[in-house]
Amino acid sequence: MARKIKRSMGVLSHLRVVEIGSSAATSYCARLFADFGADVQKVEPPAGDPLRRSAPLTPKGQSAWFAFLNFNKSSTIINRADADAITRLRAMVEDCDILIDGRDVDPADCPFIDIAAVRQRRPGLIYLEASWFGREGPYAGFAATDSTIRALAGLIKLVGSVEGPPSHAPDFQTGILAGLWGFIAAASSAVAQMQGRKGRSWSLSIFESSLAPAEYLVSETFARGDVIRRIGINRFWPNFPAGIYETKKGSIGVTTITPAQWRAFCDMLGLPELRDDPEVGS
Template sequence: MDSKRKHSPGVLPQQRVIEVGSSDASSYCARLFADFGADVQKIEPPGGDRIRRTAPLTHKGQSAWFAFLNFNKSSTILDPADAGTIARLTALIEDCDVLIDGRDVDSANCPPIDIAAIRARHCGLTHVEASWFGCGGPYAGFAATDSTIRPRAGLIKLVGPAEGPPSHAPDFQTGILAGLWGSIAAASSVIARMRGEQGRRWSLSIFESSLALSEYFIFEASAHGKVVRGIGINRFWPVFPTGIYETKKGWLGVTTFTPARWRAFCDMLRLSELGDNPDLLLGKDRLQDIEQIEQQFVPRLKKRRAQQWFTEGRK
């Protein structure tokens, strides 16, 4: 992997991060550190990370997903069959500030390392260990995939057509979400260490990270007996509009969680009368008139390119 370091030093330029194992959650967690200026070194086996072969592939046969998850990092190939590899990896970890560990998902032929012994010698090390279900609990040790985690967490029930089975996207959504949570935890440890505290160890559960998006539905069902059902493709309860819409050229992501965002969206499209309608101020109210509202703003979006709308929206 070629290193494509940013010119901007970011806010974590002094942090050295080592990434081991193969997990989209740990890869994205490390990617976020790299985005903020940290020196992130990815350890790969001689054949390369498995995600390098994950579709979609570019015209050069390179994985677009791998490029996204590993932007701004450098890569080091370590062969466990070589003499001295364990000592070399141990030295790299002892010299870093943060270890982001995806071996529990896929070891990626990583040579064995004694993390407990390393942390005993390097008390400032922050260790983030990603796994499907965490280190404890009834599911600990269970095998899983992104495709099984998402439905178990209740994340696909509302995705797809209103009638028929839900849709499943072939991507790494659970890993992206878990990587975000892992980076927040690890960053908090970095701040704590700057204040004189020791490094911390975090068990990152991909499953529990995904529950953060569906727990609202659990509370709704428990408190009010509501069974939320799918409302159609590109429509996501409990807010509308929230989705990806076609423009004259390209697609535009729209999110209108607050009344202010809804009004601003309508003003941008020259539909102020829609934004000023008190009966449509809240997302739950707009959900009752989805078809009528879409008939007004969807044709407007197709009059300009996505980049033009993006520029206009920033104003």
């Protein structure tokens, strides 16, 4: 059963997108297409996408993370045990413009589909598959989690108190980063397709996507010999406030880099006297 969602016309409203498998990376990638007006159909098993059970949960027991990653989409339930499951999925895929595949991270009981055969019949299909480490390289085929990817990429090195181990936030940071890169790749293919080019196939490495934020730090180290260390308050000196801070109920991460972000931050906290103060907002 599909749940139809009304959406306003957007720059990508001419595109039909199908999302299979389960990963934060592919869910966020598909969500960005939906935000720009594309018709996104998310294929789920009868039990629902495993991400529906990701904390934090609302008072009604619904996953806030799932709601964020899948905003503006429609959901189609396909039971792998049904006799027509493969036929239904193949018909959906052959009728779409972009297929976003997260099965390598979690197949989520998705029926089998021969991607090579589909692309042979539909040479214009844009195909993006996500995996933890991509299809090539020394880690290809390895299993991982958000925590291990973040640690390998060095994303937790600067987070936490000066003493003791680094802190890890229970979120989908690596999936958000990878989903953004995947959207850029697939959207660029959609633009090229409008110029008469055939569909492209993309292999999205969640690990490599997570390395991007650390690249400039490596360059700074080579150029200036300055190795950034954990200082306990600000993760990204000299911006302020930019760090993870203790609150009455756990910790909160804050990053305000641009003037617009600072003003929005002050508005959210009800601090109009600081909003336009050049001493703290410049």
